[in-house]
Amino acid sequence: xxxxxxxxxxxxxxxxxxxxxxxxxxxxxxxxxxxxxxxxxxxxxxxxxxxxxxxxxxxxxxxxxxxxxxxxxxxxxxxxxxxxxxxxxxxxxxxxxxxxxxxxxxxxxxx
Amino acid sequence: xxxxxxxxxxxxxxxxxxxxxxxxxxxxxxxxxxxxxxxxxxxxxxxxxxxxxxxxxxxxxxxxxxxxxxxxxxxxxxxxxxxxxxxxxxxxxxxxxxxxxxxxxxxxxxxxxxxxxxxxxxxxxxxxxxxxxxxxxxxxxxxxxxxxxxxxxxxxxxxxxxxxxxxxxxxxxxxxxxxxxxxxxxxxxxxxxxxxxxxxxxxxxxxxxxxxxxxxxxxxxxxxxxxxxxxxxxxxxxxxxxxxxxxxxxxxxxxxxxxxxxxxxxxxxxxxxxxxxxxxxxxxxxxxxxxxxxxxxxxxxxxxxxxxxxxxxxxxxxxxxxxxxxxxxxxxxxxxxxxxxxxxxxxxxxxxxxxxxxxxxxxxxxxxxxxxxxxxxxxxxxxxxx
Numbered sequence: 001x002x003x004x005x006x007x008x009x010x011x012x013x014x015x016x017x018x019x020x021x022x023x024x025x026x027x028x029x030x031x032x033x034x035x036x037x038x039x040x041x042x043x044x045x046x047x048x049x050x051x052x053x054x055x056x057x058x059x060x061x062x063x064x065x066x067x068x069x070x071x072x073x074x075x076x077x078x079x080x081x082x083x084x085x086x087x088x089x090x091x092x093x094x095x096x097x098x099x100x101x102x103x104x105x106x107x108x109x110x111x
Numbered sequence: 112x113x114x115x116x117x118x119x120x121x122x123x124x125x126x127x128x129x130x131x132x133x134x135x136x137x138x139x140x141x142x143x144x145x146x147x148x149x150x151x152x153x154x155x156x157x158x159x160x161x162x163x164x165x166x167x168x169x170x171x172x173x174x175x176x177x178x179x180x181x182x183x184x185x186x187x188x189x190x191x192x193x194x195x196x197x198x199x200x201x202x203x204x205x206x207x208x209x210x211x212x213x214x215x216x217x218x219x220x221x222x223x224x225x226x227x228x229x230x231x232x233x234x235x236x237x238x239x240x241x242x243x244x245x246x247x248x249x250x251x252x253x254x255x256x257x258x259x260x261x262x263x264x265x266x267x268x269x270x271x272x273x274x275x276x277x278x279x280x281x282x283x284x285x286x287x288x289x290x291x292x293x294x295x296x297x298x299x300x301x302x303x304x305x306x307x308x309x310x311x312x313x314x315x316x317x318x319x320x321x322x323x324x325x326x327x328x329x330x331x332x333x334x335x336x337x338x339x340x341x342x343x344x345x346x347x348x349x350x351x352x353x354x355x356x357x358x359x360x361x362x363x364x365x366x367x368x369x370x371x372x373x374x375x376x377x378x379x380x381x382x383x384x385x386x387x388x389x390x391x392x393x394x395x396x397x398x399x400x401x402x403x404x405x406x407x408x409x410x411x412x413x414x415x416x417x418x419x420x421x422x423x424x425x426x427x428x429x430x431x432x433x434x435x436x437x438x439x440x441x442x443x444x445x446x447x448x449x450x451x452x453x454x455x456x457x458x459x460x461x462x463x464x465x466x467x468x469x470x471x472x473x474x475x476x477x478x479x480x481x482x483x484x485x486x487x488x489x490x491x492x493x494x495x496x497x
Contacts, residue, residue, distance in 0.1 A: 003123035004116055007413065014420035021427045025456035028431070032455045036283055039231035041167040043284055046228065047221060048169045048204060048314050050345050052161065053247065053289040056217045056446045059208055062290070063219075064352060065345040066172060066312075068181070068338075084444030 055085035115409075118402070122409035125389070137418050139374060144422025144470055145429065146367045151462045152430045153438055156454040158353035160286070162346055169314035170323050172340045173330055183309040188334055192315055195329050197322045203310030205299050209264065209292070214253045216447035220292045222299035232288075234258065235278025241298035243277040249289035249448035251279045262292070267304040274298070285450035315339075363441070371470060375477040382481045390482060394490035403486040404479060411478030415471040423463065431456040 043049065051063045060067035061083055126133045173192065175184035186203040193201045205222035225239060235258040238244050244262055246254070256262055258276050266272040280288035294302065315330070317323045327339040382390075390403055398406075429435060434453055443449045 001116065001120055003127070004120045007119070007123055011416065011420070014417070014424065017424050018420060021424065021431075022458060025427075025431070025458050028456045037163060040164045040284060040287065043230060043232050043280075043287065044164055045167040046230070047223065047288075047291075047293070048172075048202075049287050050165065050168050050172065052157070052286055052349075053219070053249070053291065053448075053450055054286070054442060054446070055444060056219075056290045056448050057444055058217075061444075062208065062217065065348040066174065066340060085446070 055083075057083045057085055061085040115405070118405050119409050119413075122406050122413060125406070126410055126413060133414060136374070137414055137421070140371070140414065140418035140470075140474070141421040141425065143367050143371045143374070144419055144466070145425040146363060147470075148423050148426030148463070148466060149429050149435065149438060150363045151466060152426055152456075152458065153435050153454055154353040155459045155462060156430070156457045158349060159457040160455050161349035161353070164287070165346055165349065166342065168342060168345060170317040170320070170342050171315040171327055171330070172345075173313040173315060173334075174338045174340065175312075175336055176338050177336065183305070183311065184313055184337070186308050186310050186313075188337065189313050191333055192313065192330055195326055195333075197318055198326060199316035199318050201316070202314050204312055204314055205296050205303070205305060206311050207299075207303055211253070211264070214447065216249075216253055216290070218250055218290050218292050218448075220294060220299060220302070222294050222296035225295050232281045232284040233278050234281055235276075238274075238277050238293060238295050238298075241295050241301075242274055243295075244274040244298075245278040245280070245293040246276055247280045247288040247291040248282050248285045249450060250292055251276075253448060264292075264302070266302045272302055282451065286452045289450035290448045368469075371473075375473050382485060386482075387485050390485045391488075391490045391492070394486065400483070400486045404483055407479050407482035408475060411475035412471075414478075415474040419467055419471055423466075427456075427458075430454055 050065045053062070055061035055064075173184065173188065175182045175188070184203070189201045189203050192198060207220055209218045209220050210216075211218060223237065226237060228237065230237070233245065235245070246256060246262060250262075251257060254262060256276055256279075258278055260276050261273045262276050263271060263273050274294070280291065299305075300307075315326065317326050323341050323343065327341050330337060330339045393403055393406070394400075429437065431454060434451075439449070
């Protein structure tokens with residue numbers, strides 16, 4: 001049973017490591033919520049920021065929340081998106097909440 | 112239990128006989144899971160950060176569209192919006208982009224009202240006059256600038272424009288402010304030579320969060336040439352950018368899953384002659400099909416569980432302890448200014464369970480199925496490798 005013991009010890013070590021990471025993540029998250037989140041929110045609120053400063057290549061990649069859905073393809077009709085960030089930001093198509101269907105009745109359209 | 116442990120011992124010694132092959136499988140399998148889990152952890156962390164922080168952004172941003180494109184909005188529209196019941200502060204904003212041909216970088220320039228508010232994430236002060244400005248960490252590093260020094264830009268008329276840096280955003284806010292330059296509204300208007308009575312967009316505060324959509328509808332009805340963007344839509348954008356169907360996830364996820372499928376397919380399409388012989392011998396000395404399947408299940412579990420735990424741990428170290436150095440170039444694209452950020456370690460248990468289910472189960476199934484086929488054949492044929 002020597003191999004089993006070695007294997008089970010190794011798996012236990014990996015499980016402990018995973019548990020340690022879960023604990024570490026909770027600790028870091030709590031610190032972030034206490035120390036950084038309030039000041040980040042103050043900044044966002046005061047300056048009215050709406051986006052991450054991750055993609056600065058083009059106006060529609062810098063502010064994806066404010067860009068139109070068709071913005072990446074604006075350069076000319078049927079233009080392919082050429083910025084690398086464009087392949088990361090997939091367009092978020094609006095979900096339809098309500099659908100109205102209007103049908104003709106025997107007496108014509110409803111008044 | 113003892114029987115299972117003995118089968119596990121046998122499985123381990125059986126795996127040990129093909130040390131190099133199984134070790135390579137564990138390495139490739141772990142790396143595949145590391146790649147998949149890294150993307151999952153990073154995108155989920157960015158998504159949660161955005162959702163937690165952006166909720167304090169403007170309730171509604173009103174843009175004007177002309178010919179289907181974003182256009183400057185008359186500041187008079189603010190007065191119309193103010194009259195809608197439930198609306199608080201309505202503020203026309205001036206902001207835009209600036210390309211710095213010297214550093215080949217794009218900056219975002221924002222105009223604010225003069226004020227003396229203190230910010231924990233600002234070193235120095237916000238601009239107190241038209242001759243002052245405040246810059247993000249990325250701009251400060253690109254320009255080798257610090258508070259007290261002058262920032263030189265070229266305005267819309269092609270004339271040099273200099274302003275004193277009154278403060279810089281701290282590195283901790285780089286995820287939001289890295290490329291930002293803040294002027295006073297008056298100075299920015301002159302810098303962009305923007306006509307009077309026009310603004311880039313209008314932010315609207317709504318007292319009751321439940322009425323935001325209704326106010327947006329009213330704005331659209333009153334001002335048909337506008338496009339109101341609600342806070343929910345802003346948050347929805349970040350939810351969709353970083354969900355599992357996003358471009359980044361799809362690119363890395365599909366390539367990793369394909370690599371993994373090749374690995375599993377290789378296992379599923381057949382077992383080696385040596386393994387068949389082994390199964391035949393086991394059957395000949397009295398093991399029944401159930402024992403053989405338990406043995407193969409143990410072998411599959413040893414490899415997949417080990418690889419999964421190693422993969423997840425490596426992914427955590429890669430993303431949250433080393434700040435995702437292998438994924439940052441993917442995110443960066445052509446951005447010259449890219450923030451150095453430390454992802455907040457959000458772990459989504461649901462995603463980890465899905466990842467485990469997507470990787471452990473198919474591998475174990477692909478190990479068991481061909482073994483089952485070999486186990487139900489005649490031991491003599493199995494030993495001969497027929």
